[in-house]
Amino acid sequence: MTIGDTIYLNPSSQLVRSGQAQDLSRTAEGVHTLAHEMNHVRQYQQSGVASVFKDAIWQAARYGQNGAYEYFTRDRSYRDETLEGQSQIVGDYARYKETGVLPVYAVDGKRQTIGAAALERWSSGSGAYGK
Numbered sequence: 001m002t003i004g005d006t007i008y009l010n011p012s013s014q015l016v017r018s019g020q021a022q023d024l025s026r027t028a029e030g031v032h033t034l035a036h037e038m039n040h041v042r043q044y045q046q047s048g049v050a051s052v053f054k055d056a057i058w059q060a061a062r063y064g065q066n067g068a069y070e071y072f073t074r075d076r077s078y079r080d081e082t083l084e085g086q087s088q089i090v091g092d093y094a095r096y097k098e099t100g101v102l103p104v105y106a107v108d109g110k111r112q113t114i115g116a117a118a119l120e121r122w123s124s125g126s127g128a129y130g131k
């Protein structure tokens, strides 16, 4: 979770308990987490804390706590995605670019891998890696 420019990691998370949080750049999940949370820092810088809080609460109410992250169910441009969807795209894209690992999500109970071409398209407009 990120508030302003401070990233808070849950002490009971696997990343912290395993010691991976000491250097998030060393594992695929660490890269994803770092890129996702850094994108929230950018959102705060662009829109301000009050605006981000207001939008995040509204989006969680509309799409559900998990649904706000599930950009792949909406097929929108980056700009029109939820705040969590935007950060999930950036996290997924950074993990792919740095480690080659593509995101896998459960859709209607079935595991679905997001393809590289779709990830390239969704990340367009994010600013990540010059996109």
Ligand SMILES: [Zn+2]
Binding pocket: 036, 040, 084, 087
């Ligand atoms: Zn987030």
